[in-house]
Amino acid sequence: MRTILVTGTAGFIGFHLATLLLKEGFRVVGFDGMTDYYDVRLKERRHQMLLQNPGFSCKIGMLEDYDTLKTLCDAEKPDVIVHLAAQAGVRYSLENPRAYIESNIVGTFNIMECARELKVDHLLMASTSSVYGANEEMPFVETEKADTQLTIYASTKKAMETMGHSYAHLWNLPTTMFRFFTVYGPWGRPDMALFKFTKGIIEDTPIDIYNNGDMYRDFTYVTDLVKGIRLLIDAVPQRPETPQDVPEGDSISPVAPFRVVNIGNSDKVRLLDYIEAIEEELGKPAIRNYMAMQKGDVPATWANADLLKTLTGYRPETDIREGVKLFVQWYRDYYGK
Template sequence: MRYFITGTAGFIGYHLARRLLEEGHEVVGYDGMTAYYNLKLKEARHAALAQFPAFTPVIGMLEDRDVLSAAARRAAPEIIVHLAAQAGVRYSLENPKAYVDSNLVGSWNVLELAREIGVRHLMLASTSSIYGANPDIPFRETDRAEEPLTLYAASKKGMETMGHSYAHLYRLPTTSFRFFTVYGPWGRPDMALFKFVAAMLEDRPIEIYGEGRMSRDFTYIDDLIEAIIRLAALPPDESNRVKAPPGIDTLSPQGPYRVVNIGGGNPVGLLDFVETIEHVLGKPAIRRMLPMQQGDVPRTFASPELMVALTRYRPTTPLAQGVRAFVEWYLEACAYL
């Protein structure tokens, strides 16, 4: 299969591209190499992918329609996986324009390309942040998600809405999948696990927001990739409508469009998360307790029912195992971090 993946120098894009290349697929990877975090880490990811002859990297911004279009047309993909985005909940308070440019304008450019090329499946990476402070748990794809708390969440919701309109207007098979706190080797430096491990190894305090009363539904990267690959083989249509359990499928009656959570449905308290890291590192953290930051949500909690019904798969990697894998990678990667 021929894949066009945006964001291959990023955490999730790197892992997805590598898995596909190892399975013998062709991958054209598109990435803007922005300086949101350490470029050396992004360059190292692309260098690792470059070892595969079937990988073709293209450097360009999502907002640059001409470069993006030329790359996608040369790739002639059967499947587009749109992972590139301006990430980060808190950074959206500092630089909101980056989210409009990348997540809205850039995503619209990807939608236009998918329509013009006529791919068999367009996959859009969304986020659990869309659920905002939803009081109903676990978060189900059928829940209302009309009250985002940050521009990051709003921009992703906008992308999902545009995706639905293109599925309806142009019969473009589209899946939007919502991630829940993905972690693991090659992760982003702005994520809690990366920051906590770095600080603890250097005997610096870690900042624990919400006085430690928050919880997150953590998803190990390998579990996430497995789910994406299984969903890639299921372009939304009536042939794969989920009938049981009833009422869980988000397959739209207006077009081939579906929203799917990717999460295990096992939220972990923030203090339990810290204790897991302490156990793996064999040393206590210096804890600095802080109030909840603007834009943060108290918890995330995925309902995996739809994903399991579609793919017969559910993330199962224990948190301690995933944290240990990250720490082992981090200690080896310190040379270029």
């Protein structure tokens, strides 16, 4: 039985990935800091559910605490590491940038050190569509240059990518970075748009709509996302023999077993259409508070997911109306509303 260390298992995406891996018979070791960025009770409930499966164990600790992380890795000896834990949230990075440096850069360095020492079969780490920053040519493709990040959050994620490439090159450590595109679904974070919109509409409180709603996002349903991650675990990058051996359209580095992969729905959806889908599912209109564009935000994201399809044979495809319906059902059940 292969052992997979997943950081951030009490988080939104980590919980869903661990659930999928356990169903497939993997042994999953979780690592999570249980920070109070949002309601810790939601995190605790996710872990409680995972702990119902005997194949799951977890350690509570901070990524910045190398000794605790290394002790866990030495004891469990994971075959694969999937690094999802991070200080999340684009807007919070305007208020508390230091948290992003400590968690996303220092913490990720610690993960890479453990992966190097263990010589894991594959290190996979979460990046974000935000690294495309001010790029305007869409859909975003992994092979295009991405050097114009607009927030500290995005900058720390790009730093993770460049550090990952260095370690892949220096230590021949197979590494895959996946860039997420606006993930949503049940058990989501309270700071996410779908969560806030649903709560506001149910409670008859105004919802903030930035850039007067003139925004587009590539909304990706969470179970589609984690299926993509699961399949990428088996798509281990290999260092090309020569730079000429890099296939067209592949982001594989010519000098390292390192690859960047978009995981998105490949569908640019207008924010106002997304809100209308939530209103229809809830059967009531939102009280809309139109606002200017928030600092550091971008008007649109849109993924080209051809590389994911080439590598895994899979492409996310859940329609937003179906995804919104499943989230609203979960929200009403969880909060009794």
